[in-house]
Amino acid sequence: MVQPDRIHTHISSSRINLPVGTRSVTVIGAGIAGAWQALLLARAGFDVTVHERDSDAMAQAASHWAGGMLAPYCEAEASEPLITRLGERSLTLWREHLPDETRCEGSLVVAHARDRADYERFARMAPEHTRLDAAGIEAVEPSLDGRFREALFFPDEGHVEPRKVLPALHAGIRAAGGRIAFESEQAADQADGIVIDCRGLAARDALPDLRGVKGEEIIVETDEITLARPVRLMHPRWPLYVIPRDGNRFMIGATSIEREDDGVTVRSALELLSAAYAVHPAFAEARIVEIGSGLRPAFPDNMPRITIEGSRIAVNGLYRHGFLLAPALAELTLNYLTRGALDNEVMRCA
Ligand SMILES: Cc1cc2nc3c(=O)[nH]c(=O)nc-3n(C[C@H](O)[C@H](O)[C@H](O)COP(=O)(O)OP(=O)(O)OC[C@H]3O[C@@H](n4cnc5c(N)ncnc54)[C@H](O)[C@@H]3O)c2cc1C
Numbered sequence: 001m002v003q004p005d006r007i008h009t010h011i012s013s014s015r016i017n018l019p020v021g022t023r024s025v026t027v028i029g030a031g032i033a034g035a036w037q038a039l040l041l042a043r044a045g046f047d048v049t050v051h052e053r054d055s056d057a058m059a060q061a062a063s064h065w066a067g068g069m070l071a072p073y074c075e076a077e078a079s080e081p082l083i084t085r086l087g088e089r090s091l092t093l094w095r096e097h098l099p100d101e102t103r104c105e106g107s108l109v110v111a112h113a114r115d116r117a118d119y120e121r122f123a124r125m126a127p128e129h130t131r132l133d134a135a136g137i138e139a140v141e142p143s144l145d146g147r148f149r150e151a152l153f154f155p156d157e158g159h160v161e162p163r164k165v166l167p168a169l170h171a172g173i174r175a176a177g178g179r180i181a182f183e184s185e186q187a188a189d190q191a192d193g194i195v196i197d198c199r200g201l202a203a204r205d206a207l208p209d210l211r212g213v214k215g216e217e218i219i220v221e222t223d224e225i226t227l228a229r230p231v232r233l234m235h236p237r238w239p240l241y242v243i244p245r246d247g248n249r250f251m252i253g254a255t256s257i258e259r260e261d262d263g264v265t266v267r268s269a270l271e272l273l274s275a276a277y278a279v280h281p282a283f284a285e286a287r288i289v290e291i292g293s294g295l296r297p298a299f300p301d302n303m304p305r306i307t308i309e310g311s312r313i314a315v316n317g318l319y320r321h322g323f324l325l326a327p328a329l330a331e332l333t334l335n336y337l338t339r340g341a342l343d344n345e346v347m348r349c350a
Contacts, residue, residue, distance in 0.1 A: 022311070023047050024193030028186045030054075031063040032162070032322045033315050034198030035169035036330040039097065042176035044334055046194075049179045050170075051186035053202075058166055062200055065217055065294030067243050067253045068165070068323050069230050070094060070158040071107055075321065077125040078239070080303060082345050083321055086328040091158055093327035097172070101165045102158055103229075108132075108141065109152040111234035112278065118234045122152070129154045143225045147280060159230050160323060161245050188312070196333065197314040201297045207307070207316055212260040212295030215320065216268045217253040219245070220276065222286035233275050240275035242283075249289060252276045256296075256320065264291050296320050304329060306343075308336070309350035 023046050027038045030052035042048040054060045072087025094102040109129070111119035123129065129152040138145040140153065170180055188197045188206060197203055204210045227244040243251045252272045269291060276283040299305055299317035304325050307314040313336075315329055335341040342349070 022193055025049070025196060026051065026186065026191040026193060027196045027198060028188055028191070029061075029198035029200060029202075030058065030166070030170060030180060030182070031061040031198060031200055032066070032166070032169075032326045033200070033318055033329065034196070035166060035173065036326040037196050037198060037315060037333055038173045038178055038180075039169055039176065040327075040330040040334050041196075041337070042173050042178035043097075044338065046337075047177075048173065050173060050181065051184045052180065052182050053185040054182065056167070056170070056182045061166075062215075062294040062296055063162055063166060063322060065215065065292055066162045066323055067217070067230070067241065067251055068160040068162045069107065069241065069243065070102075070160065070324050071154065071230070072324060073126050073128040073154050073157060074107060074109065074232060074239075075324065076127060077122050079321070082303060083324070086304070086346075087321070087324045089331065090324055090327040091156070093331060094158065094160065097327070098160075098165060098168055101160055101168050103160065104158045105229035106140075106153060106155040107157045107159070107230045107232065108137070108144075109154070109232045109234070110137075110144075110148040110150075110279070115234040115236070118236065119152075122234065126152070126154070128156055141227060141229070141231070143227060143280060144231070157230075159243060162323065164246070165323075193311065194337065195312050197312065198316070200316065201295055203297075203314060203316055207299075207314060209300055210297055210316060211258075211300075213298050213319065214257040214259045214261070214293055215254040215296055216257070216264045216272065216291075216293040217251055218269065218272045218276075218288060218292075219249055219251050219290040220283060220286035221247070221249045221289050222282060223248045224282040224285065225250070225280050231279055233279055235271075235275060238271075240272065242276050242279050250276065250283075250286070254320075260295055262293055262295070264293050296322070304346060306332060306336075306347045307350060308347060
């Protein structure tokens with residue numbers, strides 16, 4: 001467990017510069033970042049309006065394409081400690097605010113013999129796991145019986161289904177008294193009161209160092225395999241995984257490519273499908289439901305950032321951790337607006 005470190009937070013003397021009693025908040029963007037900001041602020045009594053330029057299908061949002069893994073410990077293998085710190089807090093907030101949508105079954109990491117060195121390195125870098133032998137794997141995931149000799153089990157991780165939790169979050173915002181306007185494009189500099197800019201990659205006009213990192217995914221359907229939790233397969237280039245979804249579906253993800261087009265290459269499709277086949281050969285008979293990609297909004301250091309400029313707050317750079325980080329980032333904004341608390345690892349005052 002990452003220990004809370006008081007150094008991260010201090011109370012700002014240059015408190016947000018707003019007329020006393022301003023409670024009106026405009027959130028721009030209803031992806032995972034904006035939805036969580038709106039939810040926590042609406043539940044705290046702010047008068048929240050969300051503008052989303054897309055329809056409620058949200059297919060333009062990076063959030064629509066995500067796996068939805070809540071994996072603060074696995075991500076420690078390739079991320080800064082900040083991601084684990086915020087991710088642990090987010091897991092608590094997911095369970096507290098969306099208990100019906102948050103699956104807390106943990107996650108598994110497996111490897112083939114040829115990737116043994118990478119597997120051991122992963123085990124050293126990613127804390128909070130227990131090692132399972134073949135019998136242990138069978139006990140937690142019977143479908144994987146006989147497939148792998150050992151696995152790393154992260155019991156405290158979780159996952160959500162993005163295309164179910166986005167509507168659930170939107171419903172929660174409305175239930176808390178907030179409003180959401182879909183097909184409503186809003187200019188960030190033309191709203192009154194507190195403005196929270198969660199436009200993802202579209203915020204590049206205000207945040208020029210943002211870039212898009214393409215992630216490709218495939219959804220398949222089969223009733224021959226049952227998984228309770230995400231299974232990661234060690235891979236020399238990407239963290240590939242298979243995530244169970246409702247209706248006998250599985251999301252296979254995800255590549256990470258420094259490009260901003262929206263295509264899926266044959267090579268990526270082959271690698272993703274091979275990963276699923278390596279987890280279980282029965283995936284060979286699965287029906288392909290979807291092949292798609294999204295662009296993760298990222299800053300050069302791949303770290304999230306909350307930028308504060310008077311009454312304008314930009315929440316962005318969630319990179320490959322949007323679902324993992326969005327609740328904790330929303331709580332940081334709430335703490336700032338209600339008591340001037342600044343997290344000096346995440347927040348920048350312009
Ligand atoms: C294949 C893939 C797999 C992933 N897997 C995971 C995972 O397992 N776990 C995890 O934590 N993260 C994962 N991610 C990362 C995650 O999806 C992103 O970090 C996250 O979606 C970013 O959220 P966002 O709200 O910042 O941006 P978006 O989801 O892009 O939302 C921004 C929204 O703003 C709207 N908008 C833009 N401009 C305007 C405007 N002017 N007016 C109104 N609305 C506007 C857009 O239409 C959009 O809906 C994955 C990403 C991909 C692509």
